[in-house]
Every structure is written in structure tokens, then in C-alpha cells.
Amino acid sequence: MNNRVGVFICHCGKNIARTVDVEALRKEAAGLPGVEWAEDDMYLCSDPGQQLIRERIAEQNLDAVVVAACSPTLHTTTFRRAVESAGVNPFRLEIANIREQCSWVHPGTAETTHKAAALVRSGVEKARRTQPLEPIHVGLQRAVVVIGGGVAGIQAALDIAEAGYPVHLVEQGPNLGGRMAQLSETFPTLDCSSCILTPKMVEVSHHPLVTIHTLAEVTDVEGSIGNFQVRIRQQPRYVIAEGCTGCGDCVPACPQVVPGEFDRGLGARKAIYIPFPQAVPFTYTLDREHCLNQGPLIICDRCAQACEPRAIDFDQQPSEELVEAGAIVLATGCDTLPLSHFREYGHDRHPDVIDGLMFERLLSASGPTHGEIRRPSDHRVPKSIAFVQCAGSRDPERGKAYCSQICCMYTAKHALLYHHAVPDGKVYIFYIDIRAGGKGYEEFVERVRAEDGINYIRGKVAKLIPKDGKLEVWGVDTLLGEQVKVEVDLVVLATALVPSQGIQELARVARVAIDGDGFLSEAHPKLRPVESQTRGIYLAGTAQGPRDISATVAHAAGAASKVLGLFSHDELVEEPTIARVNEALCRGCSFCVSVCPYDAISLHEGTAHVNETLCRGCGACTPACFAAALGPRGFEDDQILAQIRALAC
Amino acid sequence: MSLPQVLDRHLRDLFGSGRVNSVLGAIPTRGPLGMAQLARTPEEVERFTLSPLACPNLLVHLTSKEARLDPTRFPLAVLARGCETRMLNQIFSEHGLRRDQVYVVGLAHCPGAIDPRRLSAQLPVLRGFPEATIEGEEVVIREESGELARLARTELVLERCRHCQNHEPLIDDYRFDLVEEADWIEPVSVDEDPGVEAIDAMIPIERWAYWRSQLERCIRCHACRDACPLCYCENCILERHTPCWVKRSVNLPENTAYQLLRVMHLVGRCTACGECERACPVDLPLGLMMRKMENLVREYYGHRSGLDPSGEHLLSIFDPRDTTATARLEQ
Amino acid sequence: MTSLAYYPGCSLKRFASGCEIAGLEAARRLGIELVELERWNCCGTVFSMSSGERMHHLGSLRNLVRVQEAGYPEVVTMCAMCQNTLRQVNNEVRGDGDSLAMMNRFMDEEPAYRGEVEVLHYLTLLDRLGSEAIAARVERPLTGLRVAPYYGCTLVRPPSAGIDDPEDPNIMERLLEALGAKVVRDPMRVECCGAYMGVSKPGTINVRASAIHGSARNSGAEALATMCPLCAHNLDAVGPAPDEPALVVFYFTQLVALALGAKPEQCLAATQRVDPRPLLSTKGLLEEPQP
């Protein structure tokens, strides 16, 4: 029990003194058991105020301090530093909130001062029972695992590696690049997407501190901030990376033709393939799912025959690797709503209804049509195109409630590029509202709108009726108040952005929260957008929500800076207010083990043990243990019972 | 009336094979209660009885302080009826004991156990070593001179037997039928519980008047806590002084706090076996609170303690559908 | 022979009697006896649903009470609008205990409706039997007959009272395949036929009918099949402009009865402006079915 408690009451100018009789409160506090000194001051949080506290601690040899002032959320650290500099353990400071929860909300009556007195009494009773606590120091593994090889993952990996820390970049697909590699040009500058992405990919693949794992997935994450153990499972590529020169002789030899995922099914590829010419690492991949050789039986080895450096190895096996990391960055990117979702547009029965990403492949020089816009049904150049905005976005009943942010811009870009390729082509863009908030975006859309042949029609499309080789678009023009029927050769749906495949499983493994739409949940929407709710795990790019490339790069750089902030310390300093077990009282009943949201408690030889890095001090375990054998320091049973006694009478 | 031949030999074999160090069972005593007895040698086995008149509190001797101070009694065999195996499951799920420490002799087809108080209320003249058998819905009491009385089963058995859902053991290493398979008729299990329903029907003031008159009589002898097989904490918080949850003085407020804290520590664990009420020297109706809470957790959370030896504790988990009327401001 | 409660509805007793005759015959051949309710009244048609006024829904509710009295768990109806109205009222009262209580109090001479009756459309009943069971009983397969199913509105909208997906229904297509017909999937199959607009603006029906007939013809169909007497009236009795060619408009039950081997007079009892006999005879579908 600390019996030399100092009580300091703040006037806070008039904020407290107007309704609380500070003098009576001081007299009352001075008489409380265990209180050695009581004093009031105009502004305790000011430097003179804190100096006053430091001097009194020295003069009166105080062993604990109660500050009766504003909410602890404002100045706890300030006052903790003040008492610490005077030799009192910072956790022997208790704050009585007599402003927000007393003087500001009650009239200037005696009862208000009585309440303030009770709050001070409660603070004193708790202060008398505080133990000196030292922050907990935990070792820190200065390495990071970045999951997702798109532009977000690449940017985060580069920024962290540039600062001198090793990075493991884990990509599910055969090569880096993600969504951005599938784009033709980017708005608003019409830069060629692969021209600006390839240098980054090359830079990350040559960086000495970055280890790239392609065809790899994270299957398990153990440990906590500073000390994660990440299990990476590597799928076999069946091509020896060192051997493959990228000559491509194997491709013509391969008899198996398969629809290409990279070209969204518009183009074909062989079983042995490389998704696009600038792929990094520039190594071919044998897709055994479609290869004629199923299982161990090898019946066709034409690719191996054609491979002069003998780089094909049919019996490569999956391998696993356990990586130690202090932080994890999730940059798993996004996907688009599948076209089968749009029954009213009858996609599954009409090949000329495609989505924005497929149109990008048609525009791309490395695409299935080598940059010529040809429609999938009969490969003719479409003379008229209808672009449907908000396909599945801003549609709570049948699709996603949110706006996918980038469709207005890439649709304007598509319209402009089509206009350049087919000057006499007719374009109809059905939109609800055009959202062009980025730098130079509005100007870009105005430029597109000004082109002749491009018609912005404000209204949604109800139905697509196939009619002798064309598609009749039934829509409405809400500005003219008329129904619109337009015949076009091709319809491009700007489909909603959705989280990428497999994010559910990865979130479960990494124990991070997911929001209602399946995107990763950030720690705070406004103030902590790059941190997940799990400490040590950071979010980069569209995995956290729809955004364009520039915002993704900035978001990824933000995540990297958080990691670097963490790595700038030699070790992790943890709040000491975490749970502590009294082995003598513990019955080993494991009720606390199942209640802990962070799996921080485990049983060793029949006694509970708290993992100090995992425990966050919430105290949910304490009421679960009726032997009262464990409790969070700073919120122990005896302190709270003393507070109840002080407040209830 | 010692053990049937088959069971007697089986228990002796357990000693012989070294499978157990002791056997826990009941021995008959003068008057209708019986006493728990720990047999350390095969010879002592023959004193045991299966009479429904001799059903003392056995399981407390598995988790009591004596048991903890005398580990040599384990592994221990226990003659356990259905309700007792349910209590064993709860103890195992709380790691009070390891499953391999207890050899469970399951007493199947249990017709029920006689409540000594109810029997002496109906047969005050009873003396000596009476014999009692339960046949269907009737209890036959016999003395040396022959049949003494034939009474209704639901009027005589323990409260827990009237609501019994577990006439068969939930877990056992060896099974023995108390009633031959041929003439076994599943006893009627009664749902309504007049004691609890009477209090539920009262308004708060009446309820408090009733409980005030009971809790004032509590002498804080801890008999209820010490009789409970689930109260085996090293240093029970009801006796601790730093921090002090319940003060030493024996008065209405402290007695109320004592019982409320004890019951709250048993919510979701207690199997309503009624031993606390049986042990109370001043006959406080503690069983009412235990059965009320057992019904509540079943009704609100579908939780029945002791059905699964590795079950989760009710108050350590939650179910997203828990939307009971607590946050009334929300409705 | 399973027996189910049957609610015919007004149109099937007069204008669309051909649909009922064929429907009952087809059901009988599939081993289902549709037992007509002793007392039934008008379902109130979709008009009654136009306002939330509970009093207008008493018509349908009284029919549900009749089914409850007769002790059947389900009631089958052939008319698209009857099933729509009955199901909307059923869903409504099941979800809102207070208004059901008020309506029950109002109909004091009727027993209170408990909300346990299920309303089943004839097509859902057939779909429940399954294509194999139906195909097995086909005696006169409709090979070569190119039919475009036409749903209209009340069979599929609103979704809570629809029998299939409002944008992309498939139930009639599945059944027609089982009957051996050549199914034509026409995109206009869920567009409105003009409903009662013919009363206030006579020209609209011809416009709608020519759009629907034209689209079906473009898709290669020879005939339309519907289960709504109002659609049949608009598409056949009114039909496209006189100079435009019009397809035969069948009630779906007629095709089912025909395929199951019913006698032609049972299948063609409907008063159709465009006579189906020439089309059927070219397909050899008027002869007796070979054993």
C-alpha cells in the first residue's frame, strides 16, 4: 500500500472551477487516508503545473500521485513523464476525470462537488494499490513478408528493401505484375502500363535484399508483432528457373492449347507458357492441370525435347519454407465481379458482352489481338460500343453497395483509345454520376466528352437484347426523360471491384479482420488506413478497398513506412498492463485459455502461462477464472474493489 | 446387502491387476443415508452396497483437499450412477482430474436414490438396517420382519432423481445394471419443479422476503461449498481477505454476497446434484438457486453441463446469436 | 394418385377454360388429382395489390381459409395472376401478425387463418415431379415443334411471389425439353404484354404483341406458350396489327396434355384466334399416339 499519495487538483482555468468547489475538494482530499499532500493549481498540464508536481514529489517524498483534471485520454503520458522524472514509477499515476465526466456535465451544485470528491477518492484508493511496473521489452526480427506481387507489393517491398531490411515477396501466380500488368495504358496520362511497371519489377527482382517466391502461398502464420513465423508453400513450376533462358522453343512444341487466364479467356496459351513478354521472373511455367501428363505418368515430353538447356523437370515437388519476420504486409490486390453475375445482360449466352479488364487485353499490344480492338464473337472491328458504368457497383440489392472509384476513369480512357483506333466509331457511355476526383482526372474526362462520336448518356442499362448479330441496349436518358434503344457491336461492363480470390482463407490464417464486403479491415478508417487491427500486420493497395494505381502506390509506401517505423527500434516496448498469473492459485481449468481473443494463454504442466507479446491487457480472462488467479496489472481486483468502495457510498 | 457377485469379483480383479489403488463406494449405516467409503484393499470391497438408501455424496472425495493431499488413492475406481458420471464429465472438462485417474464403474438402469429426509418424513419410526428396492413407480421398504411399506417413488427419491435425464451412465469403463434388463422400466422424469416455479411466480418483494428469511439463517459454515465436487479452489475467494470480496461478519448482506458469488462461480458448471442443499445444517433451499440457474443456461444458451468430457465453459465462450434482453436500451 | 387442393380462378372457368381442361387432363395422366375447392371466390387480381389497403386482400385470404378448412397443406393454381395475388397476400399476413389478426377479426364468420397453407403454381408442381418422370409418361413427343416460352410479369415478379428468376427464368424451358419440343429462348420472354393498358389505350396491345411475336419469330419460334389468361388474350385474341403475321399462342397446359397423349379435343378446347391445328398437323401431332 502506498501511503504517501499526492493529490493535485486542476482548475483548468474556469472549466472545472466554475462548477466544482476546488477549495472544498482540496480540503476533502487532504483528509483522505493515505494522502500526504493535496494541492490545486490553475493549469496542471502546463510546464509550471508539471514543475509544481515534480517539486512536491521531492519535498513531500510522495510515492504515488493522483491528478484530478481532464480525461486520461488527453494527458496521461504527459503526467506519467512528469512523475517519472521526479523518481516515481509512471504507473503509480492515477487520473480522476473531473472535467469531461463531472464539471462539464453537471450544474454548479454541492452534489457536483460531492461527485468530484468521490472520483478523487476512487483515484486515491486505486493509486494506493498500484505496483511499480516496467515496460516489457521484446526482441524484434527485422525482416518482412509481403504477400501479393502486384504494384502494391512491389512498391512496399522496394521501399523496405531500400531501407536495408530483407523482404520475402510471396506471389500466388507464376510471375509478378498483378492487375496492373494486364492493363494497356493508364489514365490520365495514357502511359503504357507495362512500360512504367516493368522497371519496378526488374528493380525488385534484382534487389539483393528481396527474395521472390512465385507460385507460392502463405499457409500458416504463428507468433505476433516482432516475431512472426510464416510458412510459405511453394508450388512446383516444373521448369528449372536457373536453366530456362526464356527462348520459348518449348511453346510451339506443346500440343495442348488452353484459354489464357492472363487474357481473361479471350486468348489461348499452351500448357507451357509465359503470361506476357515482360513477365518477371522471365521463366516459363508448365501448367500440369492442363498438361497431357497427369500425375506421375509422363506420356508427352515434347517440350522437354525442344528445350535445349534441358530446363524441364516433370517431377518437381511442392516445398515449404518457414520464414521469421517482424511484420507482414498484405497486398493481395483485387478482382472484378464475375460476368455471370449479370443475368439481365445475358453474358453467358453472348460473347460480345465483356468487362473492362477484358477490353484492356483487347487494347494491349501483348494481348490476344495484338492491340487491335476486335470483338470476341466474329473478330470484326466493332463500329459502335456501349460502355455500362456502375455494373454491380452502387447497387445494394443485386451487387455491391460501394463505388469502385476507378471505373469512370478507365471507361473514359477506353472510349478515348477506341476513338483513336476507330475514329468513325460510335461510343455510348451509360453512367449515373461521373467521379473524377484525382489530379488531372476531371480535365481528362472533359477532353473525352468533347470528342465527337462519344455520347455520355445519364442512365442505367436495363437489358441487352441480341438482334441479328448486334446487341440492342435498352437504357434510359434521365436528363431527357426518354427511353433509349441503341444498337451496338460490343458492350463493355465496368464491373465492380471485389477482393481477390482466397483472401478469406489468408485472413483466417493471419488472423486479420475482414469487413462486410470482404476487404481487409483497417485499424481506423481515417487515422490508421495502412494498419490492420492485428498489430504488426499492415495493408497495402486494393486489398483494403478500391483505389487507383497512384493511391495504391502511396498506400503501399505508407505501409512500408509503418514497417520501417517498427524496425527503427532495437526492440519492442510493450505496455506492462498485461495479465499476470499467480501460479499458486491456478487450478489449470483452462477457462482462461478459451476466453482469450488473442490465444495468449496456454497451459504448461497444468498451470496457465501468459505470452507477454500476445496479451493486450483486456482482462476478459480475469472474470472467467473464479479462482481469481490471474489479472491485468493496473486493473487488478483489489484496485477495482477499492474504487467501488470509494464510489458507492 | 453387499455387492452382487459379478460386481464384487470385478472390483477385486481391479485391485489384483493393479489397475486401481482404491475403490470409492457407499456402505450402509444405521438409518437411511449410507456413507462414502474408500476401500484400499480387496477385502474392504464386500462392505459396499448398491441400496438406493445408501447414496451419499461420493464425488466430493475425488476433488476434496484430502484427495489432493493423498495422491496415492489414484487411480481410483468409483461406483457412479448416471448423474455422477455427468459430474465426472464436468470435472474432466475442467481438468479437475485427468480421465486416466478414474476408473468409472457405471451403474446403469438407475431407478433413483431415496431422499433420507423425505423417507423419514413419511416413516418416522424407521430404525436398524432397512432394505429398500425400487420397482417401477413404487418403493418397497423391508425389515427383517418383512415388508414394512410400499410408497410412491416420486415422493421419496432425491430432487435430482425426479428430474433425472441420465438413467444410464454417460461414460464408463465397466457397466453394471442396477435393475435387470428384463424388468427395467424407464422411470418417469418429472419436468415441473414446484419450488422454483413458486418463486418465479412471486413479485420481487415477495421473493426477497422469502430469501431474506432463508439467508438470515445462514451460519457461513461453508458446508455447502465443501460438499460441492466442483469447489476445489486452492484458496477460495470467499475466504480471502486481500482482496476482500466477503467480510467475515455473519449477517444478511455478507451472507447474501457469499451465496451469490458461490452460485455465480458454478453457473454453467453445476449439474444440480443437490449435495449443497443436502449438506446444509440449517436446511437452506440452495438447490432452488442451482436448479434455477441450470434451467436458465439451458433455456438461454442450450447449455447442459457435464455432457461432454471436453466441453467448453459456458461463460468462456459466446454465440453470435446471444441477444438476450440485457441491452434493453437497444429495444 | 396423390390429390391436391385446386383453385381454378375466374378466367379458367370462362375465357381460359381450354387451359383448365388440358391442365386437369395432363395432371390426371401424371397421377395427380386436382380437387377443386367447394367454395372459392375471385382472388382480387393484381389490382387488389396496387394498394396496401388490407381490406382489398380479403378475397385472397378467404380462399386461403377455404384451403385450410379443406385440410390441404398446399393449393395448386394454373393462372399466373391468381398465384401471384394469393402468394403476395400469404407472404404479407405471415409476416405481419397484427394485420392478420385484424383481418381475421373482420371476417368474423370465417375461421381464423393460421398462415400454414402453401400456394403452388401448376408449373412448379410439374417441375417438382422432375423432367425424367414427365418424359417417361410422354406418348406423343412434340419433336420438331419450335416453342418460345413466354412468362410475362406475374409469373416471375415481384421476386417474393415469383416462381423463378425474374431476369432469367428456366422452368418452362426445362419442362418443354422433357416433352421433346425444340425450345427457343426468346429475350422478350419476361417483357410486359401490355396487361390492362388495352382498356385505356387500345393501340398499345398491338404494339406490344407485335414486338413480342416479332422477337420470338426472329429467334426461330413457331409458337408461344404462356400460363396467363391475360397474356394469352393480349397476344392471341388482340395480337399484333392485322397485317403482321402472328404465331400460335398455346397455354402451356395444352402442350403438356398433347405430349402426354390426351385426345386432341381435350388439348384444343381453347378459343384461339390463330388456329393451332394447321401447325400441329404439319408436325403430325394430331394423330393418335402410337402405342
Next chain:
Amino acid sequence: MLIGDRKQQSYEPRIVAFLCNWCAYAGADLAGTQRLSYPPNVRVIRLMCSGRVDPGFIIEAFLEGADGVIVAGCHPGECHYEHGNRLAERRMTTLQHLLGFIGIEQARVRLAWVSAAEGRKFAQLIETTVEEVRALGPFQQFPRRAP
């Protein structure tokens, strides 16, 4: 001692409130910054989570003189520690029914969800609780411990 003896004045219920640091306590602070006003009958104890509230605390509060108890945490799904509030729900519900069974009115114990943005809702929670407990009258069940 300065504390007026409550019994002589008109009956003003004493309410003890356990507020979770991240949501309810922040909501109470917000009511302050918004300068709302609510009755001074409530005395607040700040805990890191509503999951920390032991049913024993409620019993102790009544023993020490409280007439009503509030336990306020984050809305379900928003708990800073994932599910502390869901655990509090089961503990408080079972306790309320036990207290009710022995005659302590359930309305004396209230569990509520208040987010950090709901200053007005916090003030309203205090007002309705004080009114409800005032309607129940002072805690008569048993004499309290001397201060």
C-alpha cells in the same frame, strides 16, 4: 466528512458505472465535450474492456451502497479486443436472472452498448437509468456496509 447523508434528502439513487475504455468511456467524454448535461448520480470506473467486469463487482457495488449498476461496452462486432462485450453479455444476463430470482430487481443492473461517437446516447442512458432506479426506490434488500 463532507458527504451529505443521502437518506435525509429526497431519494437520489447512487449508480456505479463500469465503462469500457475504448467506446463507452470515450462516449462519456464526448458527452462532456458536447457540454450535454445528465444527472450526477453516476460514478464511473474505467476498465479496459466490458469483458473485464466480474459479476462479483456488481454484487460488491450493491453491498457498498449502490442502488443501480451500469455496465457499458462497445457495440457487438466493434469490441477493441474482438469479443469482450459478447462475454460480458452472458455474464451480466446470468447474474441479472440470479439477482431477479432472489428478489433484487433486474432493472437495477443494466448492460448497454455505447460507441465513442454516441455522446448523446450516453447522456440518455444515464437519464433513463437514473429514472428507472429512482422508480424502483432505494436498495432496501439488505443494509449496506458502513463507509
